Amino acid sequence: MTAQLLQEFESLTSLLAADGELITERLDHWATTTPNKVFFHYGEDDVTLTYGEFGRATDAIAGNLAAQGVVKGDKVSVFSTNPLASALIMFAVWKAGAVYAPVNFSFKGRLLIYQIDDTAPRLLITDPGLLPAVNSVAKDLQYVPTVVLYRPPEGRHDHVAEPDSIDSRFPVLSWDSLTATAERPNVTVAFDDPANIVYTSGTTGPAKGVLQPYRWMASYTYNLRCPLSPEDVIYNDLPMYHVGGAIANVARAAWVGCEVAVWDRFSPSAFWSRIAARGATTAILLDVMVPWLMKAPESPNDRANTLNKVHMQPLPLHHHAVASRFGIDVVTAGFGQTESGAPLGIFIEEVSEGEGTPAAFYRGLPRSQILDRVRAAGTPVLSGKDVNRKGIMGTSIPFVEVMVLDEHDRPCKVGQPGQLAIRPKLPGLILTEYLGKPQATVSAWRNLWFHTGDAAVLQADGMFDFVDRLGDRIRVRGENLSSFQVEDLLNQHANIQMTAVFSVPSSEGDEDSIAAFVVPMDGAVLTAEELHEFSRSTMPKYMRPTYFRVVQEIPRTPTNKVEKYKLRASLLAEIDHGVDPS
Numbered sequence: 001m002t003a004q005l006l007q008e009f010e011s012l013t014s015l016l017a018a019d020g021e022l023i024t025e026r027l028d029h030w031a032t033t034t035p036n037k038v039f040f041h042y043g044e045d046d047v048t049l050t051y052g053e054f055g056r057a058t059d060a061i062a063g064n065l066a067a068q069g070v071v072k073g074d075k076v077s078v079f080s081t082n083p084l085a086s087a088l089i090m091f092a093v094w095k096a097g098a099v100y101a102p103v104n105f106s107f108k109g110r111l112l113i114y115q116i117d118d119t120a121p122r123l124l125i126t127d128p129g130l131l132p133a134v135n136s137v138a139k140d141l142q143y144v145p146t147v148v149l150y151r152p153p154e155g156r157h158d159h160v161a162e163p164d165s166i167d168s169r170f171p172v173l174s175w176d177s178l179t180a181t182a183e184r185p186n187v188t189v190a191f192d193d194p195a196n197i198v199y200t201s202g203t204t205g206p207a208k209g210v211l212q213p214y215r216w217m218a219s220y221t222y223n224l225r226c227p228l229s230p231e232d233v234i235y236n237d238l239p240m241y242h243v244g245g246a247i248a249n250v251a252r253a254a255w256v257g258c259e260v261a262v263w264d265r266f267s268p269s270a271f272w273s274r275i276a277a278r279g280a281t282t283a284i285l286l287d288v289m290v291p292w293l294m295k296a297p298e299s300p301n302d303r304a305n306t307l308n309k310v311h312m313q314p315l316p317l318h319h320h321a322v323a324s325r326f327g328i329d330v331v332t333a334g335f336g337q338t339e340s341g342a343p344l345g346i347f348i349e350e351v352s353e354g355e356g357t358p359a360a361f362y363r364g365l366p367r368s369q370i371l372d373r374v375r376a377a378g379t380p381v382l383s384g385k386d387v388n389r390k391g392i393m394g395t396s397i398p399f400v401e402v403m404v405l406d407e408h409d410r411p412c413k414v415g416q417p418g419q420l421a422i423r424p425k426l427p428g429l430i431l432t433e434y435l436g437k438p439q440a441t442v443s444a445w446r447n448l449w450f451h452t453g454d455a456a457v458l459q460a461d462g463m464f465d466f467v468d469r470l471g472d473r474i475r476v477r478g479e480n481l482s483s484f485q486v487e488d489l490l491n492q493h494a495n496i497q498m499t500a501v502f503s504v505p506s507s508e509g510d511e512d513s514i515a516a517f518v519v520p521m522d523g524a525v526l527t528a529e530e531l532h533e534f535s536r537s538t539m540p541k542y543m544r545p546t547y548f549r550v551v552q553e554i555p556r557t558p559t560n561k562v563e564k565y566k567l568r569a570s571l572l573a574e575i576d577h578g579v580d581p582s
Helices: 004-016 023-033 051-067 083-095 109-117 131-136 175-177 216-221 243-256 271-278 289-295 319-326 367-376 439-446 483-490 528-538 564-576
Strands: 038-042 046-050 077-080 099-102 125-127 146-149 171-173 192-202 208-213 233-236 259-262 282-286 311-312 329-336 341-347 381-383 394-397 402-405 418-424 450-458 462-467 474-475 479-482 496-505 512-520 547-548
Touching: 004 099, 004 216, 023 051, 023 083, 023 216, 023 243, 023 271, 038 083, 038 243, 046 051, 051 083, 051 175, 077 083, 077 109, 083 099, 083 243, 083 259, 109 131, 109 208, 109 483, 125 131, 146 175, 171 175, 171 547, 192 216, 192 243, 208 216, 216 243, 216 341, 233 243, 233 271, 243 259, 243 282, 243 329, 259 271, 289 319, 311 319, 319 329, 329 367, 329 394, 329 450, 341 367, 341 402, 367 381, 402 450, 439 450, 474 512, 479 483, 483 496, 483 512, 483 528, 496 564, 512 564, 528 547, 547 564
Parallel strands: 038 259, 077 099, 077 125, 099 192, 125 146, 146 171, 233 259, 233 282, 282 311, 311 329, 341 381, 512 547
Antiparallel strands: 038 046, 192 208, 329 341, 341 394, 394 462, 402 418, 418 450, 450 462, 474 479, 496 512
């Protein structure tokens, strides 16, 4: 390593470590220095935990995990709709040196079986509302974990007086045994040790478990932390099985030393009252959320709120109109991915200082100090009126190289679309591997670039723009999924011979709707109504096709590849002519 490269390596390492690289150390820091400051407010039950209280609770759970035999590197799966319980377990798992492996709480049947078997967790922690889904797959699991049933206290919104019994096939551990008084275990982790396994959709096969090291979290939250101080309040309604909820919001708050105010799910009708209730200053708005907020009748009081910093993912074209209406001072955007974190970012001054959040409502760093921090981080700062092209993602954070590559992994010219690729300058910044899938890991890392699977273009101004998802990936309700996943579930129907699933533009936001063309078995009769009912019984809401078509044949190429573009064109023509979409 040359002296110049060594100097850059040491400089970048120091920059990333300036606020600490290990999330457990950051929580410990605030629990010691500001123990009485609010860390976690759970809005559903109006429950508040200070940094000191949260730190002690997670120390005890970590100690009990260790007492039950959970050791460094063991996986602990959390299958729960309760974000407070999930957050307590998540931090405790990290303190025990184990790996947090959340499960999408809408999973059931085949999807749930696959993830449990693939993860092979030491413990599976669930709650009464989801226990029936766990019990129903007990007989089909190849790997049978110990099950812990979270017991919400009486008076909580999800309390169940007499929950179902855990299936006898499962070893059982009581919730009380995890929360009893115990000392935190003496476990040391390094920046490149595994912290999380989060599943992402596979375009040609089952979902893949992304193994994320601790430094991944530090890098992922780097740009998002820049504008914040302990005076901020992060609003969260994203689930804890999603990196946006668990890491970008909850873990970020622990890094910054501020409060995170959490609700179970997004509610367009309750959004602003929640912001007011906790004085929330920042939030993440997915593209599906923005249209709902803009649908509300305009009011002279739209700007009378504390929300002054918003991250929009992806950035909608009408971001400036949204910010101007609701008095949002600044908007951040970029590129986010389970594997590569947040390697790109942009900072947008939507309104002049004093024209956004009213002074009486403003909390957090002054604009000048925010701009100093953002510019020091190397993030481009633009005016909201000047950001008027779709898909802009900004420039790279200091710790990675970003390139747009052609099919031979050669750099594309400016303005030429290709695949977005990432190369870290430090170890441990992006995924370690796809769990148990070495071929997929090697393929994604070919030629020493991590291939994101997304098409992008480098523009003349040096910024990257999102173009499209490569392959058969689909985005619905903030979730990424693949056509393979939906096809696999539909093909379990006894009267379906084959299925072709693809995306079409949604009527709302920049997301997708799902279409499925189905070929029945010889002699079988299928109806769209029957297929809708089957999808309701077998898959989460966000996976269910909006459009079904029963056909006798699906077009293929001479090499037997399904020509989905022909099916898409046919369906879009029907929709354009006003044919009943169902």
